[in-house]
Amino acid sequence: MYLKLFWSFFKIGLFGFGGGYGMISMIQFDVVDKNGWMTNSEFADILALSQMTPGPISINCATYIGYNQGGVIGAIFTTFALCLPTVLLMVAVITWLFKNKENHYVKALLASLNPIVVGLIFSAGVLMMNKENFIGFESVIICAIVFIATFFFKVNPIYLIIMSGIFGYFYY
Amino acid sequence: MITIVQSLPGVFAVNTALYVGYRIAGKCGAAVSFLGAVLPSLLIIGAISTCFQEFRENETVMKIFNGIRPCVVALILAPSIKMFIKSELSWKFLPIPILVAAVVVFLKISPVYIIMAAIICTLCWEYRKFKDIDKKKSDNNTDNHDDSEEDDEKNVEFISTKKEND
Numbered sequence: 001m002y003l004k005l006f007w008s009f010f011k012i013g014l015f016g017f018g019g020g021y022g023m024i025s026m027i028q029f030d031v032v033d034k035n036g037w038m039t040n041s042e043f044a045d046i047l048a049l050s051q052m053t054p055g056p057i058s059i060n061c062a063t064y065i066g067y068n069q070g071g072v073i074g075a076i077f078t079t080f081a082l083c084l085p086t087v088l089l090m091v092a093v094i095t096w097l098f099k100n101k102e103n104h105y106v107k108a109l110l111a112s113l114n115p116i117v118v119g120l121i122f123s124a125g126v127l128m129m130n131k132e133n134f135i136g137f138e139s140v141i142i143c144a145i146v147f148i149a150t151f152f153f154k155v156n157p158i159y160l161i162i163m164s165g166i167f168g169y170f171y172y
Numbered sequence: 173m174i175t176i177v178q179s180l181p182g183v184f185a186v187n188t189a190l191y192v193g194y195r196i197a198g199k200c201g202a203a204v205s206f207l208g209a210v211l212p213s214l215l216i217i218g219a220i221s222t223c224f225q226e227f228r229e230n231e232t233v234m235k236i237f238n239g240i241r242p243c244v245v246a247l248i249l250a251p252s253i254k255m256f257i258k259s260e261l262s263w264k265f266l267p268i269p270i271l272v273a274a275v276v277v278f279l280k281i282s283p284v285y286i287i288m289a290a291i292i293c294t295l296c297w298e299y300r301k302f303k304d305i306d307k308k309k310s311d312n313n314t315d316n317h318d319d320s321e322e323d324d325e326k327n328v329e330f331i332s333t334k335k336e337n338d
Binding site for chain 1: 181183184190194202206210212213216218221224228232235236239244246252259272277286294297298
């Protein structure tokens with residue numbers, strides 16, 4: 001159990017290009033689709049919590065899922081599993097990277113991964129558009145308004161989460 | 173430099189913390205700043221998760237989260253599109269993210285494998301191309317060379333995504 005948690009998040013940490021958002025689709029795939037550790041709506045709740053609480057989203061997510069599955073030890077396992085590849089890579093790569101900033105392999109990799117990461121993040125969003133999360137046309141409206149607010153007006157996500165929460169409380 | 177550090181796989185905050193810590197105080201500095209970046213999350217989420225499972229059953233909380241869930245979906249979709257615009261890729265490359273998303277959503281292929289395939293394809297492509305260039309060694313015009321490189325990268329992306337689709 002702990003090993004499975006550790007392995008899942010180690011993999012995510014190792015291939016999680018694009019920061020927290022890029023990892024969401026990976027976490028979602030491993031946690032919801034592959035291992036069935038939680039449902040899609042539970043995952044959405046956790047994402048909301050991770051966004052509201054201080055700290056990186058992916059670490060918050062990992063910690064929560066770890067706690068949910070294996071208590072305090074599980075939480076520590078997942079958090080460090082997520083960070084371990086980064087730490088190892090930084091130790092191994094950092095001095096080399098300093099000298100090879102202009103290395104064509106590095107440049108090519110970063111350039112080609114960019115659109116792929118965009119696709120992965122988008123897929124995470126699309127996968128969450130299901131009946132558990134969208135319980136009626138009101139949900140679609142909330143989604144559209146929030147999208148416009150954050151995309152065009154750059155409203156702070158935390159305010160948006162709080163506002164939608166208040167709306168949910170009074171409406172449902 | 174920070175941009176390279178941040179584009180390494182892993183958590184932004186952890187990457188940056190490690191890098192800054194290392195620059196300022198060596199290995200110990202990196203270790204300390206790493207703990208500084210991780211511990212608050214661990215503690216706060218630890219505290220929340222102990223009681224969240226019970227709260228979730230609560231009717232008021234359920235109502236609130238009914239409102240929040242679609243909001244979260246929008247908060248994920250928006251940055252993906254923003255990222256595409258910020259990367260300054262031309263609209264020609266829009267099929268790549270769409271293809272990747274389709275592969276994940278419909279074929280249920282793990283994102284980890286997609287990234288792996290993309291890495292391998294890019295490296296192979298670069299290796300092949302630069303072997304040819306080393307052989308020729310005639311072209312010293314670096315500007316032209318850079319342009320062709322960029323075009324090749326874009327081809328690689330298409331190849332890698334297409335492979336995933338098969």
